[in-house]
Amino acid sequence: MPARPPTIRERRLAAELRRLRENTTPLNLEEAAERLAWSKTKLSRIENALRRVTPAEVQRMLDLYGVAGPRSDALVGFSRTTRQRGWWDSYENSLPTDYATYMGLEAEAEWLSSYTLGLVHGLMQTEDYTYHVTKSILMRFSPTSEVERRVSARMARQKAWLEREQPARLWTIVDEAALTRAMGGPDVMRAQYRRIIELADLPHVMFQVMPVAAGGHPGVVGSFAIMGFPERFTPDVVYVENMTSALYIEDEREVHTYALAFEQMGAMALSPEESLAMLERLARQ
Template sequence: MLDHMTARPPTIRERRLAGELRRLRESTTPLNLEEAAERLGWSKTKLSRIENALRRVTAAEVQQILTLYGVSGPRFDALVDFSRTTRQRGWWDIYENSLPTDYATYMGLEAEAEWLNSYTMGLVHGLMQTDDYTHHVAKSILMRFSPTSEVERRVTARMARQKAWAEREDPTRLWTILDETALHRVIGGPGVMRDQYRRIIELTEQPNVMFQIMPVAAGGHPGVVGSFAVLGFRERFTPNVVYVENMTSALYIEDEKEVHTYSLAFEQMAAMALSPEESVAMLERLVRQ
């Protein structure tokens, strides 16, 4: 029915619920899409659209799905309660039509995450960037491919993302490991970089921030293949998600085994990186140069 159809892009919560319903069918039942739809008395198209967040799903429908999949107890109650909140939209939704879909989706996931473990190779993590650093990054990446207005939209979105993180009552816990080479890559000039070093030092004083530097001297480690982030959420029924970004698109990994591999890789890298104290000391030396 029309009132159940998603006439506008789905919210992050709708996508998370859809992904969890699909994962439950695939991991806890022997049913394929057609078989599950038949057992529910629905069309295959209806269930497919629900699993891909292309159709709004009611709490009653979620109850039907979970009962079929054998979900009960606290997890059943939590998912049904969550389904009643999925239409809530966040500050990031205003960018859904002006920024690439992958990036807008990531902002929403990051905003709802309880914790974020990130390894970045080429650039300072977005939540730690200064305005000037962000502007020069966006300009260097997009200048030849996009108009100036696109650069400004990226900078505005990045600053809104930081503001929301800082003002959140219970902000996302950020643990980021930055490759040392990013600190020596001069973005916007020496002055911009010194301000950026100072900004990171300031943020490390926050109780929800853990910062480490992966020194070049550490040699090979799991992150040499590229940057990634592991996001965890407050709702215990929601699996962790790995986010991997490249120049033109992004990959979201939800497979439990793959997410576990990335989590183990991050733990190994944290053990190889400089301690938080040593990392701040390196930044202080760079400020004085």
């Protein structure tokens, strides 16, 4: 295995190479390895980001899979940048793997569409709100230092997003219940409302509230986020999180289903103007 865990870019490249073999050829792992004159183990490790792959090896794989032209050039060029590590890597040994992976994907995303059922989106949370959320999630089973590490990571995540030369576009829909659930008391919540109002004024942010009065909608089953990336060859990813683990969905049809659901929810939610008016009312209480 590599001396250090694979970077997010290495994982993305590995996933795309595996997807190309499975979707553009009839070759199974053993057959592809034989055609490449590699061992099955070598190809498997490349496809699972357990072995670094060189640009020349990427080119050989793409030639076999019938990928040519601009798409091939883009993937080979991307393979030359995969060892770049980001700010989130400093947290990889102190946070759950799923969350550290999500931070890396979010940091590389060009746009984010997110529905949150129980909480304000992490990129919009104040430090106090994050502290009380984290403390409630970890309960009494984790030391204070663990809570502080999580809060620090979330604040670093926000800072990195806002300071990017071209910040990812964020469209977030939050359930009304999340805004009325007191996390840390009235002062903490009023500061949180004001923070959302401030961020929603940015040109790359759209904020909506899903009112309780809207009734049933696709998001009642839980929160999810859809991430899109600047590289055309990289498929969109859906992230679904629960209490102890996370699920990444890359199947094109399933991602499309989530995208359609999100669009429907956007139509059912309050408009951005109505949503901010609700926040203003809550902040005055």
